[in-house]
Amino acid sequence: MDRTEDLLRDLGRRLIEAHESERRRLSGELHDNLGQRVALLSAELVILRDTLGSSPLVVDQLDQLLAHTVDLGTEVHRLSHDLHPAWLEHTGLPDSVRRVCTDLSRAYRIPIHLECVDVPTGLSNDIALCLYRIVQEALHNVVKHSAAASASVRLEAHSGEIVLTVIDDGRGFDPLVEGAMNGVGLISMRERTRQVDGSVVLTSQPGLGTRVQVRLPLVGSSTGDRRQATPPKSALEFV
């Protein structure tokens, strides 16, 4: 049984690595190629506008083209960042998560409250990326499927662990219904937390919203104590 568990864990790790690698490649292509082309296009449009500046009509039309180009550049960057948060290391987890909350809140017109308490600055890349991806996945479910009026995200580190809680007040669902817990997103959350010895608990009831809580041990971070608890055998639980 232990060998099967090890094999599954290894397979999960390799799948996540392959997934992240492909996302990183696509993100880089968007940022380094398409994003640069859009930047170049916007610079050329300004040069053209300044060259043909004698006609107000032409200037007005070029300004409109420029505005569309800037919007395109913003969207390319948003997609690139969505695929792989290249600046997670520089900007840190709280600011990167704030960006996700702000983008989704604006795009789907739903208030998303974020609270970060004592989040260490020295989080490992594995833990930061795991939490970032789960926030993305959980909030994606909220805005796409829950019909929630609002949602909240809380990140808090204490007693040697970091706890992420995402709550919405949407329609919820019955986890006991066959297939309800088999979505790719939920499986991905489970695998990601398992890779860093954490756990995820999903709580939901029809009409009463959904709550996702992830607990990860902080090993060697600047504020975390080393958690000695045994990793859960089944990382995805539901109540």
Added chain:
Amino acid sequence: MSEKLDRRRVLLADDYPGMHSALTRLLAPWCDVVGSIDDAARLLDAIARLRPDVVVLDLSMPGVDGLQACRQIKSVNPDVNVIVCTAADEPRLAAKAVEAGASAFVLKCHLGDDLVRAIQTTRSVTPADA
């Protein structure tokens, strides 16, 4: 667009093909582009040779940490203004760039309109002009 600059000397550090040509034409009415490099490892050497007033630095050049490059420029050449360019619209990144010594943070898709303005702004904070 704006009042003519006092012919600031500008060094471009960007590795994307076509960007040097476009930015040189964009800046030509306002300042002198004294050089362009696409390898950040040669940045300090280029600054020593070309003596620019302003370096326009792409934060995402391969093989180098753009923020670290900005710190290095400012530690060796405190009088040189660094304008950081990036496609990443991240407020925290802008703050980090300023902490690293950058005079301005310009988004790449706004380069056309914002770069000349940013270069003009550096003029008022250059020690030589004080």
